[in-house]
Amino acid sequence: MRGAARAIGWEFRWRHRLWLIALAAYVIVFFAIKLLILGPGHPIRMNPPNGLAGFIIAPVSWTFFYFVAVFSYGLSGDLAARESIFPARMFTLPVTTRALAGWPMLYGTAAAASLWIATAILVRWPGGVDVYVPWVWPALLTAAYLAWTQALMWMPYGLPGARVVIAALWLMVVDVIVLLALNSKAREPVMAAICAPQIPVAYLVAWYAVARARRGDVPDWR
Numbered sequence: 001m002r003g004a005a006r007a008i009g010w011e012f013r014w015r016h017r018l019w020l021i022a023l024a025a026y027v028i029v030f031f032a033i034k035l036l037i038l039g040p041g042h043p044i045r046m047n048p049p050n051g052l053a054g055f056i057i058a059p060v061s062w063t064f065f066y067f068v069a070v071f072s073y074g075l076s077g078d079l080a081a082r083e084s085i086f087p088a089r090m091f092t093l094p095v096t097t098r099a100l101a102g103w104p105m106l107y108g109t110a111a112a113a114s115l116w117i118a119t120a121i122l123v124r125w126p127g128g129v130d131v132y133v134p135w136v137w138p139a140l141l142t143a144a145y146l147a148w149t150q151a152l153m154w155m156p157y158g159l160p161g162a163r164v165v166i167a168a169l170w171l172m173v174v175d176v177i178v179l180l181a182l183n184s185k186a187r188e189p190v191m192a193a194i195c196a197p198q199i200p201v202a203y204l205v206a207w208y209a210v211a212r213a214r215r216g217d218v219p220d221w222r
Contacts (some may be wrong), residue, residue, distance in 0.1 A: 004095040004212045014076035016070055023063055027122065030055055037212055060119050064112065068146050071108030072153040079153070079163050082220075084213030086154040090213045101210040105150055109143035116142050141178060144195050147202035148174060155209035158221025174198070 013020075077085025090100060116139040123133055136141050152167040181194055212218075 003097050004093060005103050007093075012070065012104075012107055016066075019063075023059065026059055033123065056119065056123060060115065063144060063156060063175055064115055067108065067111050067115065068149050071104055071111065071146060072150045073104075074153055077153070079164055082157050082160055082162075083218050084154050084209060085163075086210055086213050088213075096158075097211045097214055098207055100214070101154070101206040102203065105147055105206055108146045108150060109199060112142040112146045113139040134188050134191075137188055137195055140192055140195035140199070144198035144202065145171065146198050147168065147206070151202045151206035151209055154206055154213060155222045156212055156218040158219035162221075 059208070073085050073087055076087065079085065086100075093100070117135065120133050120135055120138075148171060149167060152170060153163060157163050157166070175196065178191070181191055184195075
């Protein structure tokens with residue numbers, strides 16, 4: 001089990017190390033300029049966003065969607081195919097299906113949540129930010145969003161292209177639920193209670209999806 005965890009983690013880290021290095025370099029340069037040239041008296045404004053906010057929002061958004069693509073294996077799979085895009089080469093590994101589905105999801109959700117936590121820290125220092133930036137529920141939401149993407153991408157489907165349609169519709173449902181809660185001014189514990197349970201549910205769906213794919217079970221709805 002530990003060997004599988006190390007191997008899967010090493011593959012993610014090694015294949016995508018250049019993007020991570022570039023992101024770290026960008027953050028260091030950005031905050032060096034902000035602190036040493038502009039000074040800490042220039043806060044990041046989100047409402048409406050100023051130029052400094054744009055330099056944070058854009059790379060963080062790109063990185064999150066890059067994480068979604070990487071940890072769901074979307075960069076190496078055929079999204080329009082009926083078969084699962086989970087790498088077939090991994091089905092021969094001497095590990096349980098729980099581990100095959102669990103380790104990529106653990107790494108992915110941890111990366112997504114860490115990205116938000118890092119962003120929340122960075123916008124607060126130095127100079128602060130003009131709006132309240134919550135810590136917990138957005139981290140849980142990004143993790144849940146990535147977990148659902150993994151589960152729905154790894155599922156075999158009975159029609160070509162069904163994967164993209166079903167994933168888009170379900171993620172839209174998740175977004176609508178969160179937006180309705182925000183519109184009703186739900187407090188942070190309520191938002192966390194909405195987002196957190198989705199992660200284990202998504203894992204169960206992913207486990208089922210990988211199990212079907214591992215035994216070659218591809219439905220035909222035609």
